[in-house]
Amino acid sequence: MKLLFIADPLDHFKIYKDTTFAMMREAAARGHTLWACEPQQLSWRSGGRVTALAQSITLTGEAERWWRAEPAAPLALAEFDAVLMRKDPPFDSEYFYATHLLEQAEREGARVFNSPRSLRDHPEKLAVMEFPQHVTPTLVSRDADEIRRFHAEHRDIILKPLDGMGGMGIFRVGADGLNLGSIIETLNQHGSRTVMVQRFIPEIVHGDKRVLIVGGEPVPFVLARIPQGSEVRGNLAAGGKGVAQPLDAVDRETAQVIGRVLAPRGLLLIGLDIIGDRVTEINVTSPTCFQEIQQQTGFDVARCFIDALERAAAAAR
Structure with a gap:
């Protein structure tokens, strides 16, 4: 297959842990050809098709x-067998505009993963x-009094x-x-910005678990991101320690419920964040942790993902 990865600049990748790189490496090992561009290299002109100023890349x-x-x-996006939108958040105006260009490319015959419409619909x-039955008590509001x-x-x-x-x-x-x-003032900017507030979950001491769902099915291992020292955040970018562990029965059931709902919407790859048994976020833009799970358990998440990508791209032809 001819694959286009829309991502952050390649020279920003940390290949020892980058999930997009793991996808590329597995795809190249199967003989697929790799192309890459950044979102700002997408364009459309009336009478034509959505194109990307793309580079053919070879892994060294x-x-x-x-x-x-x-x-x-x-190159027109419709000329690729699959287009993978792997730009990291934030989901800002430019990301939003990129999803509209990608949706137009779909109308022209492109096969885009994850679905650009679903990227917009599932912040x-x-x-x-x-999925309120799986969520800790949560408030979404810009009202300071309601937060209090x-x-x-x-x-x-x-x-x-x-x-x-x-x-x-x-x-x-x-x-x-x-x-x-x-x-509240810092986050809601005096009522101009919406904030998410959640009841603190003490089980964070055991980790914020990243549960990956590929093609609607949960991966059998998770990465528990455990806060270090006095830090409350388990995120790896915030200094959390990643510990891979088997997916337990409760989290498997949660992932299956959510996967059955979201996968048919064109979300080939989903990353749930679960603390205790409560889902705190559903990540669909560029879920990560492939390499950490493989390095610690031997389970090749990238192979599982490329298997699912090949099936999805073939089904969309």
């Missing part, structure tokens, strides 16, 4: 200069609203922006309410 096997690229050329923090009432009810809460990633902008406020007003 080296740690530093890990790819070799041919000169970029404009990572708000997607949990569809939520704190008064639950006493120990987590506040976070809707557009953050990697643990950025996450605050914990305990029963004493220390700095709650200042934190």
Whole structure:
């Protein structure tokens, strides 16, 4: 297959842990050809098709200069067997516009994974609203008084922006309410921005589990991201320690329920964040942790994903 990866700049990849690189490596090992571009290299002109100024890349096997690229050329997305949208959050206006270009490319015959419409319809923090039975008590609001009432009810809460990633902008406020007003002002910008507030889940000490769902089926291992020291965040980007462990029966059932609903919407790859037995986020833009799971357990998540990609691309032809 001829694969196009829409991603962040290749020279920003940390290939020892990058999931998109793991996908590329597995695809190349099967003989698929790799192309890459960034979202700003997508364009459309009336009377034509959505194109990408894309580079054909070859993996070198080296740690530093890990790819070799041919000169970029404009190619219609419909000419590829599969287009993988792997741009990291934030889900800002430019990401939103990119999904519209990708949806137009689908109308022209492109096969895009994850589905651009579903990327728009399932923002990572708000997607949990569809599954309230699996969620800790949660409030989504820009109203400062409502946030204060939520704190008064639950006493120990987590506040976070809707557009953050990697643990950025996450605050914990305990029963004493220390700095709650200042934190609300910081996050909601005096009522101009919406905030997510959740009851604190003590099981975070055992890790914020990343549960991967590929083609609607949960991967049999998870990565528990365990906070270190006095930190409340388990995110690897915030210094959390990643420990792979078998998927337990409760989380498997949760993942199967969510996978059966979301996979038919064109979400080939989903990353659930679960603390204790509560889902806190549903990640669909560029879920990660492939390499950490493989390195610790031997289970090749990238192989599982490329298997599913080949099936999905063939079914869409």
